Amino acid sequence: MKVTDLTPIIATHPGEILKDELDASDISQSDFAKTIGFNRSQLNEFIKGKRNLNADLAILLEKTLGIDAEFWMEAQKNYDLDLARIKAKNHERLEAIEQLDFIKDKIAYSFLKKEKILQGDPIEDVIAIKNIYEVEHFEQLANMRTQPSFSRFRKSTKLKIDPVNIIGWSKLVEHLAGFKSVAAFDYKCQDQLMYEIKIVLKENNNTLETIQNLLGEYGIKLVFQIKGTKTPVDGISFWSKGNPAIGMSLRHKRLDNFAFTLFHELGHIFKHLINNNEIRFIDLDPQNEDEEYKNSVEEKEADKFAEQYLISDIEWQGYLEKYGANPLDDRNLTEYSAKIGIHPSVLRGRVCHKFKFYKKKTQIDYRLL
16 A cells, blocks of 8 residues: 555644644744734634745745745645545445445445454455455345345344355355465375375364365365354355365364264265365254255265275175164274274264264264364
């Protein structure tokens, strides 16, 4: 930003500068008015900014005070420009306040404010909102809700879902992904990447940062962003400036949930996004997901992708055949997960999900470390 682009809080009239000069030189306004041939009231009007400076007065000030006439003319010019800038800024601020009042119920305003994306300055907040939602005019927000990936939330009747907050979370993740720089993406890396991710999950040490860096090396952006209220979102997958990207809310902060959501979104990337860089997939908690979306071909393929890469059908059947009589025993889970190279919490999560049994206590650590 140039210095000339800055808007002062107040504009300094040359009369204020003259008053400072008279006070510094201990010259009374009455005596100075006589010296320059002004009435006392005329000089007072100038000092209070009610009368502007002209060339004649600038020359008088030069002769009496020894300060160049050009200085006084420049001071008047700067005052006029600053006054105009302040008026324009005030108009811009009023317009921004009106715009915010118009769109507050159409965007995730409280969520973005809580995340300190919006700082409280209406002018800056309007700019931030337009950048996040990728709109030039706020009328475009209405069209955004009709996009296929967002329209299903608009139609939702579930009380725990706020479509505005879901869209806001999604757009913020996409915005944050735009600042990330990763390697070039090669879809042929699929098997090797899944193998390396499973190693990281098994070790479960500084997992989030390690996974984020690993995906970056393979050309996939990963953003972690907490959710807002009534936003039961687990993950999102989309294209971001030439690279596939994933956003995760980490709602449960559990290793098994993290692993399945991550592999599910990777399923969308390798199964769907590589063929279409215009679509996005937003995945909610299954209990809050519409049946139509949950049972779509894409969702079933992403689920199958996650299941197969985390625990293959052969591995799963092998576990059931050997430990089916007591599948939730910690010793059985730990022994078999070590054999297939996966963290025991991931295997236990699969067992609990398949058998719908979640109440049995366990010593297996589910925490993301």
